[in-house]
Amino acid sequence: MANKTVKVIKINADECNGCRACEAICSAFHATPKYGTTNPAKARIHVNWDPLRNLYVPVYGGPYVEAECLGRDRYVIGEKEYDECLFCRAVACPSRDLFKDPDSGLPLRCDMCEDDPSLKEPMCVQVCLVDALTYEEREEEMEEEKEKLDELEMGLETLIDKYGFDKVADTLARISISKQAET
Amino acid sequence: MALNRKIAYIDLSKGKIETRPIPLEVRKLYLGGRGLDAYLLYNHTEPNIDPLGPDNVLLVSAGILGATLASATSRTHIMAKSPLTGFLGSANMGGFFAPELRWAGFDHLVIKGRAERPVYLWIHNGEIEIRDASHLWGKSTTETQWAIRKELGDEDIKSAVIGVAGENLVRFANVMTGIKDAAGRTGMGAVMGSKNLKAIAVRGTMDIKIAHPVEALEYNKKFITQITSAKVSQTQGRLGTPFIWGATNPWGGVRTRNFQYNQHLYADDIEAERLDEIATETIGPYHMAGCFGCQVHCRAQYRIPSGPYAGVYDEGPEYTAQGAFGGEPECRSAITVLTGNHLSNQYGLDLLEAGSLISWAMELYEEGILTSKDTDGLDLRFGNDEALIEMIHRIANRKGWLGDALAEGGLRAAEKIGKDSIKYLIHVKGMSNLHSDERATPALALGIATASRGSDHLRSRPAIDLYHLPEEVLRKVYSNPISYSGPLSSDHREYLGKPWQVFWQETCYMGVDCLGICKYHTTFLGATLPNFEDWSRVLYLNTGLEMSPTDIWTVAERACNIERLYNIREGLTREHDWLVDRYFDEPCRRGAPDVIGAKIDREKFKKMIDEYYEHHGWDENGVPRPETLKRLGIDKEPSHLL
Numbered sequence: 094m095a096n097k098t099v100k101v102i103k104i105n106a107d108e109c110n111g112c113r114a115c116e117a118i119c120s121a122f123h124a125t126p127k128y129g130t131t132n133p134a135k136a137r138i139h140v141n142w143d144p145l146r147n148l149y150v151p152v153y154g155g156p157y158v159e160a161e162c163l164g165r166d167r168y169v170i171g172e173k174e175y176d177e178c179l180f181c182r183a184v185a186c187p188s189r190d191l192f193k194d195p196d197s198g199l200p201l202r203c204d205m206c207e208d209d210p211s212l213k214e215p216m217c218v219q220v221c222l223v224d225a226l227t228y229e230e231r232e233e234e235m236e237e238e239k240e241k242l243d244e245l246e247m248g249l250e251t252l253i254d255k256y257g258f259d260k261v262a263d264t265l266a267r268i269s270i271s272k273q274a275e276t
Numbered sequence: 277m278a279l280n281r282k283i284a285y286i287d288l289s290k291g292k293i294e295t296r297p298i299p300l301e302v303r304k305l306y307l308g309g310r311g312l313d314a315y316l317l318y319n320h321t322e323p324n325i326d327p328l329g330p331d332n333v334l335l336v337s338a339g340i341l342g343a344t345l346a347s348a349t350s351r352t353h354i355m356a357k358s359p360l361t362g363f364l365g366s367a368n369m370g371g372f373f374a375p376e377l378r379w380a381g382f383d384h385l386v387i388k389g390r391a392e393r394p395v396y397l398w399i400h401n402g403e404i405e406i407r408d409a410s411h412l413w414g415k416s417t418t419e420t421q422w423a424i425r426k427e428l429g430d431e432d433i434k435s436a437v438i439g440v441a442g443e444n445l446v447r448f449a450n451v452m453t454g455i456k457d458a459a460g461r462t463g464m465g466a467v468m469g470s471k472n473l474k475a476i477a478v479r480g481t482m483d484i485k486i487a488h489p490v491e492a493l494e495y496n497k498k499f500i501t502q503i504t505s506a507k508v509s510q511t512q513g514r515l516g517t518p519f520i521w522g523a524t525n526p527w528g529g530v531r532t533r534n535f536q537y538n539q540h541l542y543a544d545d546i547e548a549e550r551l552d553e554i555a556t557e558t559i560g561p562y563h564m565a566g567c568f569g570c571q572v573h574c575r576a577q578y579r580i581p582s583g584p585y586a587g588v589y590d591e592g593p594e595y596t597a598q599g600a601f602g603g604e605p606e607c608r609s610a611i612t613v614l615t616g617n618h619l620s621n622q623y624g625l626d627l628l629e630a631g632s633l634i635s636w637a638m639e640l641y642e643e644g645i646l647t648s649k650d651t652d653g654l655d656l657r658f659g660n661d662e663a664l665i666e667m668i669h670r671i672a673n674r675k676g677w678l679g680d681a682l683a684e685g686g687l688r689a690a691e692k693i694g695k696d697s698i699k700y701l702i703h704v705k706g707m708s709n710l711h712s713d714e715r716a717t718p719a720l721a722l723g724i725a726t727a728s729r730g731s732d733h734l735r736s737r738p739a740i741d742l743y744h745l746p747e748e749v750l751r752k753v754y755s756n757p758i759s760y761s762g763p764l765s766s767d768h769r770e771y772l773g774k775p776w777q778v779f780w781q782e783t784c785y786m787g788v789d790c791l792g793i794c795k796y797h798t799t800f801l802g803a804t805l806p807n808f809e810d811w812s813r814v815l816y817l818n819t820g821l822e823m824s825p826t827d828i829w830t831v832a833e834r835a836c837n838i839e840r841l842y843n844i845r846e847g848l849t850r851e852h853d854w855l856v857d858r859y860f861d862e863p864c865r866r867g868a869p870d871v872i873g874a875k876i877d878r879e880k881f882k883k884m885i886d887e888y889y890e891h892h893g894w895d896e897n898g899v900p901r902p903e904t905l906k907r908l909g910i911d912k913e914p915s916h917l918l
Contacts, residue, residue: 128490
């Protein structure tokens with residue numbers, strides 16, 4: 094057993110006013126070069142938005158899933174009913190377009206704005222002046238962690254799921270040969 | 277680059293769509309938004325066209341900073357020849373439409389012709405499609421937006437739509453996005469309706485490139501501190517614009533009973549605090565919503581607590597609605613204000629114009645110029661809440677003789693009603709005034725008299741004139757970026773020096789409208805808020821465009837002059853830059869000691885206008901002098917650069 098710092102973005106949906114600054118800054122932070130573009134479609138946080146029902150719920154991209162789930166939930170909180178999937182953080186779920194890069198289809202998962210040197214708080218929390226998003230760290234006892242997939246690996250896994258291992262391996266080999274030929 | 281967004285020419289008659297890049301030299305001349313719209317309107321319309329005919333051109337645009345890392349760049353600008361005034365039609369709205377339009381690849385839409393049947397535009401990642409909208413015709417503004425989202429299967433689609441008022445060609449119908457964000461004035465919704473265009477739906481997933489990313493972000497932090505530290509922004513974020521009422525009504529600056537009084541004595545129920553209470557009770561403690569990327573979040577949400585519309589959700593009301601459905605008709609109930617606001621939003625009606633015209637009709641009714649025969653039995657007295665609400669329905673649906681007459685706007689209605697009705701109409705260039713009473717404030721009066729789209733408080737109003745700021749503070753604000761050494765006065769009753777303030781504010785507001793920033797983020801309600809110097813930096817860091825504060829000033833001046841040229845081409849003369857007689861003849865009867873008895877002095881006001889023209893470089897008839905046009909490089913218009 095070992096101690097681990099768990100990073101938490103706490104969401105207070107009541108305080109959210111739906112300005113979507115978090116989406117814009119998230120997409121900017123993860124752009125190349127950093128802050129070089131804005132495009133909320135590439136953000137790893139999404140404000141579920143239905144002003145007709147005064148409903149603003151920010152949700153950020155969580156675990157990657159390959160298939161959609163079977164059961165769907167409905168939540169009734171206070172007097173409001175929340176749609177199925179609304180709170181779901183699944184990344185790249187086939188049932189919806191959320192948390193997929195619009196160009197490549199690659200999954201977009203929140204990485205708490207990993208950076209070197211590390212940020213005080215993730216960018217979405219920094220731009221949220223009404224404190225709908227706040228940042229917390231807590232120590233938790235954890236079992237030894239399995240090796241985590243990094244972003245490239247995760248992307249490759251998605252491609253493998255989509256096209257099969259052989260096709261991806263072939264393509265990689267072909268690209269590497271042509272690259273070598275160029276140099 | 278954030279500058280690679282295109283312009284699309286859409287001919288609804290022929291179903292033809294053409295897209296083109298916007299050359300850098302045009303950007304440097306007009307930036308974008310309202311400035312470039314004004315240029316396009318001048319260049320793409322023939323003189324004296326029918327505003328509701330196929331020859332009118334509807335221009336929809338985002339500002340040049342839209343969707344960048346700058347703050348509050350949510351503004352959409354809409355322009356066309358106004359069916360209400362016959363002069364420049366121009367309106368601006370917040371929300372999320374403009375940033376989405378930019379992510380979809382466009383900055384400007386030039387919509388011409390007239391579709392044979394109802395259509396809507398679907399704009400998605402560089403592509404534009406004209407789609408059937410027969411099934412949307414007759415729907416309210418929100419129904420339409422949600423129906424489009426469902427039809428196209430994307431919750432994040434943003435649309436600019438018209439309601440029933442626009443379909444019925446009510447001459448002051450507006451264009452709306454979201455629940456209450458409205459490009460309200462000058463009847464842009466009627467122009468859309470005349471083109472059989474129900475909605476423009478946009479969704480984009482294309483990157484907006486930032487020229488100098490890290491610096492842009494850092495600079496914006498300073499910008500944000502400047503905004504959030506201003507008291508006025510904080511109050512606005514808590515109460516919305518109704519907070520202004522708390523200052524202007526006790527002071528005596530709210531038109532009541534059309535124009536009979538300048539203070540609403542029975543306004544307890546429509547005060548900002550009361551409206552805030554209702555919002556808290558019906559929505560909860562967090563009832564303020566924001567437009568894209570804005571720190572002010574001044575849009576209140578509410579449910580109507582009782583009455584025939586009990587439980588209905590809406591947003592607002594703004595200061596305007598308090599006056600239009602509270603002050604002017606002398607209605608006392610918050611329910612009336614909230615209901616009127618809701619109905620106007622659903623019908624897509626400019627509530628300012630609607631409230632103002634209904635109050636005018638009320639005065640005519642009490643004066644016996646309108647009879648119960650004209651109103652189809654409606655008891656159109658001042659303070660009759662039900663009659664007010666009924667008239668909103670009638671105007672939007674053009675129901676009954678009076679509803680149909682008022683839907684034509686003040687001047688046309690006055691012709692139909694006849695008798696002395698025109699004498700009671702409070703308008704400039706055919707557009708109704710805000711409920712604010714400008715008799716005690718010549719600077720504000722000059723602003724509405726000379727505003728390019730007809731009577732208006734968002735074109736050149738030096739609102740900080742009411743704060744009695746020390747002269748050195750005024751000088752600091754108003755001598756930048758162009759130096760000014762003439763007189764300035766802290767006294768709101770003064771005439772001297774005020775024309776410069778109006779001229780400066782007009783240029784400043786043109787600046788924000790070109791950039792696409794909200795007016796609450798510049799020198800409007802707060803003297804410490806950002807203007808030219810900050811814009812110059814923000815513009816460079818976000819778009820790479822190098823423009824000094826003076827360059828931006830010149831762009832704004834150029835755009836103001838194009839608007840003036842357009843108006844003159846459509847028949848505007850010096851006489852149109854003038855107030856109705858009541859401003860000069862009837863003194864204020866209520867309010868603070870510095871307001872009671874106040875009225876505008878004709879001779880001094882004439883001089884003010886002379887001085888204002890002089891600052892602009894216009895001759896005594898208000899026509900831009902050849903050397904002014906030459907200096908601004910617009911002496912050979914139309915030049916058809918785009």
